Amino acid sequence: MFHYATFASLIVYNIATLLHNATMASSIKKQLYISHSASILMFVVMIIFLLVDLSYLRTQVPKIDAVRTLTSTAQQLTFLEEKLLLNGKESTLVLLGEAIGKLQALLQNDRELLKGFIDNSEAGTLKSHVSEYQTLLKGMKEPAPDRTVLLAFTRELNQHNTAIRSIINQLELRHHELLLGAVDNVTKAMIFGLIVVSLIALISALFVTGLIVRPLRDLERQLHDVADKKIDKLSTTSRTRELNSFVSQFNNMLDQRRRKDRQLRHNEKAAALGILVSGVAHELNNPLSNISTSAQLLQEEDTNSELSRQWLNHIDHEIERARRIVLRLLDSVRHQKQPMTKVDAAILVQKSLTLIHRQLDPNINIYIEDIAEIPLHVNYERFQQVFINLINNAADAGAKNIWVFGDYIQQADSRTNNFVCSRKKPPFAKDIQTFFLFTVADDGVGIPEENVSKLFVPFFTTKTGGDGTGLGLYLVNEIVTEHDGCISARNREHQGFEFLILLPISEDDS
Incomplete structure (x- = not known):
């Protein structure tokens, strides 16, 4: 019959395996696959147990046939006894002998089928009544012409028949109760299995949904924080390949965007610097030209100081270097190759x-x-x-x-x-x-x-x-x-x- 303890242990083990494997799964696809596989597995287990119960019911069919044959044979004995009492024919007596012989053969041949329905004492009593019934029939070769003798004979047969039918009725009642119990177990198994499969499907759906939806909600919150510049990049504790790939690609996109923004700001500053340097260079060239002209005029004047001439030469040299620096600044902002x-x-x-x-x-x-x-x-x-x-x-x-x-x-x-x-x-x-x-x-x-x-x-x-x-x-x-x-x-x-x-x-x- 259906083993509820075994089935319950399988359920607990399967749910534990589901939670563990779904948590450790490396992708959302695997998580969904594990969830559906667990539900299908439990459904298959339920079907297997139902098939076991149905197989048990199938084994009861021969027993049902045996009990029905015993019951019908006992009823036939009663009918023939009444017929013998009415007509007193020898043919009826022969039919009674055949019926009791059939009953004895059934008890002998269906001994294994009747195990579990009848104990040893009942089996002994049943066989004893059948044997005495046969002995009575053998003792009367032909029906007695006297009605009183015939009535006493049929009454004695009926006593044994009543005892036989009582035991057979007990067998039928027990077998009927056993069949009702088996059908009840199958019904319970179906209801229990459907409830369990539904619960497992619901738990799996909720659990896997939690594994997927919770990280997505966390990523949604982080996306708002990135937009508000509260954080610089996304992160996730999920082990699924899809979410980790999304986070990695999104962070790479953010890094590229920041690099482009920095480069854009740099270019804007460089452009502003170019305008500034161009203006400064233009403004510096005029005073540098005046200083250079003044230094050259002083050099042309007669001076008795060698030191003065050296300093004037140094001034002229530094002015020339300053001009070259200005030109280099202009070249730098114009991006001319040096x-x-x-x-x-x-x-x-x-x-x-x-x-x-x-x-x-x-x-x-x-x-x-x-x-x-x-x-x-x-x-x-x-x-x-x-x-x-x-x-x-x-x-x-x-x-x-x-x-x-x-x-x-x-x-x-x-x-x-x-x-x-x-x-x-x-x-x-x-x-x-x-x-x-x-x-x-x-x-x-x-x-x-x-x-x-x-x-x-x-x-x-x-x-x-x-x-x-x-x-x-x-x-x-x-x-x-x-x-x-x-x-x-x-x-x-x-x-x-x-x-x-x-x-x-x-x-x-x-």
């Missing part, structure tokens, strides 16, 4: 320091440390401006010691690890294998970490009192970028700050 020449790295640094040395505090020490003598393909005058601006920045930051390093490195060199360029990919992201690395370091106060990423933004300055324009490092970055290099800035581990300039070295340079 002519490149081969310059030894050590000479480039030395000449740059010579130009700035007179402008620095005498207490500031500048150390040139092991600059490798390697020719670089650069614009000489523009790259001098890089070192001049960086050293001026270090001096303004209160540095007492400034170091300049330069070395030839390979792509796999550890010094390029975690190299973060200010605006573009580092050269080693390309197919170039060799580089030159300049390092300008100082022992100044350093820069707050939150400002490091803003150093190369136009008009950003950490100087107070209107001393800084915010254009020096911007121009440094522009010049380095023109040379297909990149510049990185960071605080030193103990004290001070450093700039690292990475320039690619082509085969033509070497």
Whole structure:
């Protein structure tokens, strides 16, 4: 019969497996598949148990037939007894013998079928009455002509028949109750199975819906926060592949959008800077021309002071350099390609320091440390401006010691690890294998970490009192970028700050 405990344990195990597997599923498709599979599995289990009960009912059919045959045979005995009493014919007596023989054969042949309906004592009593019934029939070869004798004979037969029918009726009643119980169990199994399958389907739907809808609602809330600029990117705790892919792609889209916005702002600032520089250059050219003319007139005058002539020559030289700087600024904002020449790295640094040395505090020490003598393909005058601006920045930051390093490195060199360029990919992201690395370091106060990423933004300055324009490092970055290099800035581990300039070295340079 139907095993409710077994079925209940299967339900508990299946629900636990469903919850675990649905939680661990890597995709929404798998979660739905597991949910539907569990419901189908439980439906199949219910059908199997129903088939088992129906199979049990099927096994009862032969027993039903056996009990019915016994009942009909006992009823036939009663009918023949009454007939014998009425007509007293020998043929009726023969029919009684055949009927009781049939009953005895049924009891013998259907012994296994009747197990469970009749106990041993009842079986013994039934067989005893059947045997005595047969003995009585054998004792009377033919019906007695005397009605009194015939009546007594049939009454004695009927007593045994009554006992036989009583036991058979008990068998029929028990079997009927057993069949009713089996049908009742099948009905209960169907109702129970339908309820369980419905509950599992409902629980699965609610659980899987929770697994899917809850992360989606969380993403919806985060999307509003992103729109309100409360958060920078989406995140999800869901393990499903679809949601994680959506979050990843959306975050990539946000990053690309931010990069484009930053580039747009940079271009707008660069355009504004171009207008500003053009105006400043135009305004500076006039006083520079006047100063140059005045210096030339003074040189033509007779003067007895050799020192005066030297200073006038120096003034004229610096005016010419100022003009070239103005022209370079104009070229920078006009994005004109600058002519490149081969310059030894050590000479480039030395000449740059010579130009700035007179402008620095005498207490500031500048150390040139092991600059490798390697020719670089650069614009000489523009790259001098890089070192001049960086050293001026270090001096303004209160540095007492400034170091300049330069070395030839390979792509796999550890010094390029975690190299973060200010605006573009580092050269080693390309197919170039060799580089030159300049390092300008100082022992100044350093820069707050939150400002490091803003150093190369136009008009950003950490100087107070209107001393800084915010254009020096911007121009440094522009010049380095023109040379297909990149510049990185960071605080030193103990004290001070450093700039690292990475320039690619082509085969033509070497």
